[in-house]
Amino acid sequence: MSIEELNQELTRLRQCLQQLKTDNAELRQAVLEYTTQLKQHKSEQQAALLERQRIEEQLQTTQQFLYSVIQTMPVAVFVKDVVDLRIVLCNQAAEKLAGVSADEILGKNDYDLFPREEADFFTTRDREALNSKKLLEIPEEIIRTKSGETRILQIKKAPILDSQGQPKYLLVVRYDITEHKQAEAQLKQQAIELEQTLKELQSTQAQLIQSEKMSSLGQLVAGVAHEINNPVNFISGNLTYANKYIQQLLNLLHLYRINYPNPAQEIQMTIQEMEFDFLVEDLLKLLSSMEIGAERIQQIVVSLRIFSRLDEAELKAVDIHQGIESTLSILEHRLKPRANHVEIQVLKDYDDLPLVECYAGQLNQVFMNILSNAIDALEEALIQGKLSHNHPQIRICTQQLNAQQIVIRIIDNGLGIPEQVKQKLFDPFFTTKDVGKGTGLGLSISYQIITERHGGSLECVSSLEEGAELIITIPVVQPKQ
Numbered sequence: 001m002s003i004e005e006l007n008q009e010l011t012r013l014r015q016c017l018q019q020l021k022t023d024n025a026e027l028r029q030a031v032l033e034y035t036t037q038l039k040q041h042k043s044e045q046q047a048a049l050l051e052r053q054r055i056e057e058q059l060q061t062t063q064q065f066l067y068s069v070i071q072t073m074p075v076a077v078f079v080k081d082v083v084d085l086r087i088v089l090c091n092q093a094a095e096k097l098a099g100v101s102a103d104e105i106l107g108k109n110d111y112d113l114f115p116r117e118e119a120d121f122f123t124t125r126d127r128e129a130l131n132s133k134k135l136l137e138i139p140e141e142i143i144r145t146k147s148g149e150t151r152i153l154q155i156k157k158a159p160i161l162d163s164q165g166q167p168k169y170l171l172v173v174r175y176d177i178t179e180h181k182q183a184e185a186q187l188k189q190q191a192i193e194l195e196q197t198l199k200e201l202q203s204t205q206a207q208l209i210q211s212e213k214m215s216s217l218g219q220l221v222a223g224v225a226h227e228i229n230n231p232v233n234f235i236s237g238n239l240t241y242a243n244k245y246i247q248q249l250l251n252l253l254h255l256y257r258i259n260y261p262n263p264a265q266e267i268q269m270t271i272q273e274m275e276f277d278f279l280v281e282d283l284l285k286l287l288s289s290m291e292i293g294a295e296r297i298q299q300i301v302v303s304l305r306i307f308s309r310l311d312e313a314e315l316k317a318v319d320i321h322q323g324i325e326s327t328l329s330i331l332e333h334r335l336k337p338r339a340n341h342v343e344i345q346v347l348k349d350y351d352d353l354p355l356v357e358c359y360a361g362q363l364n365q366v367f368m369n370i371l372s373n374a375i376d377a378l379e380e381a382l383i384q385g386k387l388s389h390n391h392p393q394i395r396i397c398t399q400q401l402n403a404q405q406i407v408i409r410i411i412d413n414g415l416g417i418p419e420q421v422k423q424k425l426f427d428p429f430f431t432t433k434d435v436g437k438g439t440g441l442g443l444s445i446s447y448q449i450i451t452e453r454h455g456g457s458l459e460c461v462s463s464l465e466e467g468a469e470l471i472i473t474i475p476v477v478q479p480k481q
Contacts, residue, residue: 076174078105079160082167085109085126097153097176099145118143129157130167140177152178229301236294243287250280300329315478317355320363320408324396327367334375341382342390344375349397353406357477362449366458367410369442370470374412377468381414389413401473405456408472417462425460450474 070077070089076097079089086109095102098113110119110126129136138155145151154175159167256263263271328335328346337343371394378392397409417425426447450458456474 076176078172078174080109080126080170080172082130082159082170085123085170088169094174097145097151097174099149114143125155126157126170126172130159130170133159133161133165133167140181150178151176152181228297232294232297232301236291236298239287239291239294243291246283246287250283253280314359315357316360317357318360320353320356320358320398320406321350323360323364324367324398324408327364327371330368331371331375334379341379342392344378344392344394347393347395349395351397351399351406353398353400354476356406356474358474359449359453362453363474366446366449366472369446370410370472373442374410374414374468374470377414378412386415400476403476405473405475408474409469410472411467411469413467416464416466417460417468418464422460422462426458455479 071091073091074093076094077089077091078087078094080087086107087105088107090098090102090105095105098105105113110122113119114122125136125138136157138153138157141153141155143151143153154177156173156175158171158173160169160171162168335344335346374394378387378394381387382390382392391413393413395409395411397411398406399409400406426443447458450456450472454474455478456472458473459471460468461471462468
């Protein structure tokens with residue numbers, strides 16, 4: 001090899017060595033950079049791992065917190081899957097409500113926990129909530145627990161949706177409102193009892209007032225009857241003598257006219273001026289009307305005495321017909337024809353009744369209340385022009401049902417009583433009359449007198465346009481206390 005060739009080879013070797021140094025330096029730099037990247041990646045991985053651990057710990061803490069919240073909630077919470085509605089989560093309140101432990105609940109559905117009929121109903125409502133993807137509220141639902149206890153629940157069912165908006169779980173929250181409902185029912189019952197007590201107190205108060213009024217009225221009536229009776233007896237007794245004396249005077253005048261047919265001119269003129277023949281005829285009629293009036297006053301006095309029955313405040317065997325007649329006598333002025341309506345006819349169909357043991361004054365009060373109501377109904381129908389037949393009529397029928405009971409029926413041919421009114425007919429303070437025309441106590445007190453005081457019954461039979469019938473049934477003899 002020549003020196004030139006050797007020099008060329010050395011030059012080439014030097015170039016290769018220089019290239020190797022350059023490549024080595026680049027390799028060192030690349031290794032250094034890669035090492036740096038590896039260190040950075042490892043640091044990032046460690047940071048990511050630490051962050052993941054922190055998130056997992058936080059998630060676990062949150063899950064534990066939520067689990068504790070669910071477990072300590074006072075309402076029963078169930079979470080079901082959407083496939084076959086098996087329970088995947090429940091809390092302690094749910095265990096208490098079901099009456100079994102969580103181990104006996106988890107993994108089961110309603111068919112494992114309830115009778116089939118109830119399970120069908122619960123499953124239908126679950127599917128309804130899932131299909132609607134909305135909250136379903138059930139205000140009240142009754143279940144039977146495993147122990148056989150019946151509970152009343154208020155239920156809310158809400159689907160839990162995934163990221164695609166499809167139901168993944170069903171959240172069921174059950175509020176046990178059994179005690180609340182029982183308390184509510186108890187309060188309602190207490191309210192009803194209080195209302196009933198108040199009505200009874202009002203009724204008792206009204207009856208006491210009415211009884212006092214009737215007692216005062218009875219005393220007043222008896223006093224008036226007594227005060228009227230004396231002068232009426234005086235008038236009635238003297239009318240007999242007055243009639244006799246006037247007849248004698250008229251006979252004497254008649255004899256004078258026969259024996260002295262041509263009296264003095266002055267006497268003849270006086271006879272003509274006074275219309276003597278008319279005066280004689282009218283005087284006899286006047287005396288007759290006075291006798292009729294005096295007899296009517298005496299009848300009214302007797303009726304007032306019978307009606308008030310102050311001397312018969314205790315149980316006594318009386319003639320029922322006499323009590324009815326005395327009441328009709330007092331009401332006679334309302335039965336007669338008047339300017340705005342025709343006469344109200346009273347038809348009587350009396351059976352041969354025995355003497356009935358009763359509180360006569362109170363029983364007469366019942367007759368007065370019922371007959372007054374019948375007259376009121378007929379008068380109103382007449383005034384309004386609604387009585388098509390225009391023949392108002394009250395029928396009074398009495399009958400002995402058997403040896404122990406009698407019945408009195410008072411029937412009018414008025415417009416009848418609507419069903420909704422008939423249901424409240426005997427309630428205290430219930431009235432269909434205008435303010436000031438009725439207290440609503442008449443039939444209520446009558447009902448109490450018949451049912452409580454006499455151990456009988458008072459009922460109403462009526463239909464619209466067919467009048468009304470009040471039926472009184474009482475025993476002939478009151479049972480011994």
